Amino acid sequence: MIVADDVHVHFRRGLLRKQVRALNGLSLEVREGDFFALVGQNGAGKSTAMYCFLGLLKPNSGKVQVLGRTPDLGSPLYEGVAYLPEEPHYHLYLTVEEATRYYASLYGKRIPTKTINETLQRLGLAQFKTLPLAKCSKGMKQKVGIAQCLIHETRLLFLDEPTRGLDPLAVREFRETLRDIHQRGATIVMNSHVLSEIEMLANRVAIIDRGKVVVQDELRNLLTLDRELYSVTFEANGVVPDYLTSVERLGGLVKASIPKERLYDFMDFTRISGLHVHECSLKKVSLEDSFFKIIKGGGAPV
Amino acid sequence: MAELLRANILANFAYYRRSSLLLAFMLVFLLLTGLSSLPPLFMHSGVQSFDTLRQIFSVLNGFLLFFAGGLGLFIISSHLRSRSLKMVFTKPCSPALWLVSAFLSAVAVSLLLNSIVLAGAAALSLGWHLPVRAGLFFVSVDTFVASVGIIAYLMLLTMLVHPAIAVTFALIFNAGLFLEFQQWAQVVIRSGNSSLALRALERLFHYIYLLIPMVYAFGKKTEPIYSSLRVVHSDWKYLLYSFGYVVVLAAFCYSLALFALQRKRHI
Numbered sequence: 001m002i003v004a005d006d007v008h009v010h011f012r013r014g015l016l017r018k019q020v021r022a023l024n025g026l027s028l029e030v031r032e033g034d035f036f037a038l039v040g041q042n043g044a045g046k047s048t049a050m051y052c053f054l055g056l057l058k059p060n061s062g063k064v065q066v067l068g069r070t071p072d073l074g075s076p077l078y079e080g081v082a083y084l085p086e087e088p089h090y091h092l093y094l095t096v097e098e099a100t101r102y103y104a105s106l107y108g109k110r111i112p113t114k115t116i117n118e119t120l121q122r123l124g125l126a127q128f129k130t131l132p133l134a135k136c137s138k139g140m141k142q143k144v145g146i147a148q149c150l151i152h153e154t155r156l157l158f159l160d161e162p163t164r165g166l167d168p169l170a171v172r173e174f175r176e177t178l179r180d181i182h183q184r185g186a187t188i189v190m191n192s193h194v195l196s197e198i199e200m201l202a203n204r205v206a207i208i209d210r211g212k213v214v215v216q217d218e219l220r221n222l223l224t225l226d227r228e229l230y231s232v233t234f235e236a237n238g239v240v241p242d243y244l245t246s247v248e249r250l251g252g253l254v255k256a257s258i259p260k261e262r263l264y265d266f267m268d269f270t271r272i273s274g275l276h277v278h279e280c281s282l283k284k285v286s287l288e289d290s291f292f293k294i295i296k297g298g299g300a301p302v
Numbered sequence: 303m304a305e306l307l308r309a310n311i312l313a314n315f316a317y318y319r320r321s322s323l324l325l326a327f328m329l330v331f332l333l334l335t336g337l338s339s340l341p342p343l344f345m346h347s348g349v350q351s352f353d354t355l356r357q358i359f360s361v362l363n364g365f366l367l368f369f370a371g372g373l374g375l376f377i378i379s380s381h382l383r384s385r386s387l388k389m390v391f392t393k394p395c396s397p398a399l400w401l402v403s404a405f406l407s408a409v410a411v412s413l414l415l416n417s418i419v420l421a422g423a424a425a426l427s428l429g430w431h432l433p434v435r436a437g438l439f440f441v442s443v444d445t446f447v448a449s450v451g452i453i454a455y456l457m458l459l460t461m462l463v464h465p466a467i468a469v470t471f472a473l474i475f476n477a478g479l480f481l482e483f484q485q486w487a488q489v490v491i492r493s494g495n496s497s498l499a500l501r502a503l504e505r506l507f508h509y510i511y512l513l514i515p516m517v518y519a520f521g522k523k524t525e526p527i528y529s530s531l532r533v534v535h536s537d538w539k540y541l542l543y544s545f546g547y548v549v550v551l552a553a554f555c556y557s558l559a560l561f562a563l564q565r566k567r568h569i
Contacts, residue, residue, distance in 0.1 A: 074396035
């Protein structure tokens with residue numbers, strides 16, 4: 001669905017026109033039906049990569065193909081594509097209803113008022129339809145962006161930091177809507193800093209570092225079990241054995257990690273002290289663990 | 303394509319309706335015009351009424367020209383600076399179509415304002431028992447045609463440079479300035495200094511004068527109409543000529559602006 005092959009993008013910035021490499025040989029592939037996440041530090045090149053996929057930025061070299069074509073501004077290939085930019089890039093002078101109608105009409109078909117109203121109702125925006133976007137919260141603006149996907153059943157959706165600045169309730173609602181859109185068959189490409197969010201939504205991940213994809217894999221391959229460590233949660237009695245690591249105190253409980261060879265020592269300790277063990281399992285490697293390991297140069301963790 | 307054009311034009315109309323900058327500009331100008339027109343309104347002779355009408359009409363038409371520049375400038379600069387075009391060009395709506403819609407929206411608003419000013423002038427004529435002269439219509443159409451040229455020119459300049467630079471360039475480096483430079487060079491040459499450099503400079507001013515768009519391409523021919531509001535049969539052809547000039551100018555500015563928009567590396 002999307003293929004990027006050895007894409008280079010560089011800018012010149014500042015008085016001395018110093019060259020900044022935004023993408024440095026980025027290559028990746030997004031398959032149909034993927035919920036694909038671009039992950040990376042600030043300035044890694046996630047947004048730049050997305051702009052290249054959308055034709056908003058022309059690479060200096062390399063090849064980008066979206067739905068089998070080279071993306072270009074306003075190209076017919078966007079008939080099945082929707083894009084949700086970061087907050088400020090909407091037409092803030094339009095009202096919720098006008099913006100929904102406008103963005104939906106840009107696909108070339110007149111949208112009946114009934115469809116617009118039904119979509120606004122479904123997204124919980126009906127009572128705000130006369131409110132200008134400039135006065136809307138970020139969550140409401142994102143819903144306006146999402147409305148176009150619901151009206152047109154888009155095949156490919158690009159999301160640029162979609163949950164940044166949203167409150168937890170709005171994040172949860174937004175997540176459900178994205179799951180719904182994905183289940184209907186849309187391919188979603190998202191870039192985000194919120195790794196826990198990606199863990200919940202994506203099925204494939206590309207980790208970008210300094211303009212290059214360092215790992216591209218199924219999320220499940222990055223979220224493996226660490227067979228060297230156990231994660232335990234037990235009642236606290238003031239004493240914590242020194243072989244426990246990553247100790248966290250949660251009220252009357254202690255959460256910690258134990259090396260596999262000390263598990264039996266820990267069991268003896270809890271039996272002798274008469275402490276209840278609430279949880280004991282092989283430690284899961286989170287996307288965050290994998291991310292830091294990869295970024296620090298350790299390579300892929302699996 | 304018709305639906306895309308319609309959707310963009312409606313969105314642009316909403317922009318014009320809600321642009322507080324344009325609204326403030328309009329209100330300040332109308333207030334100043336109103337204040338300067340107050341004293342003559344209390345004079346009652348037919349000649350004074352005609353002069354008042356002509357003055358108000360002339361001031362309002364001048365305002366319409368400035369306002370047309372604002373219409374062209376703001377529609378481009380606000381969309382470029384807010385980066386909202388990302389939402390447009392990531393849909394099957396080409397830059398060519400969006401630019402046409404922006405141009406047509408500005409032209410439509412300008413036409414509406416010109417019509418209001420013309421209707422106001424006709425109403426004042428009737429109210430003051432003056433004949434509704436054909437010159438009112440001529441001047442209105444001529445101003446509208448000039449407005450179309452200004453819209454296209456300002457849209458092009460705003461696409462190329464920062465809006466503040468675009469305004470400065472349009473106000474200072476206009477055709478009149480280079481005509482004056484050329485005339486100055488001609489006077490110096492005639493007075494005996496015919497150096498090669500001066501002659502080259504005179505030619506340079508001449509070509510720049512030809513290159514820079516003119517507000518009224520046939521201003522010298524139509525000047526009497528603006529002062530008397532009388533039109534003779536042979537004058538109407540100048541409207542047609544002006545229209546032809548503006549069509550060519552607008553097409554040129556549009557093509558260049560589109561080229562610049564498409565060449566922008568980052569929307």
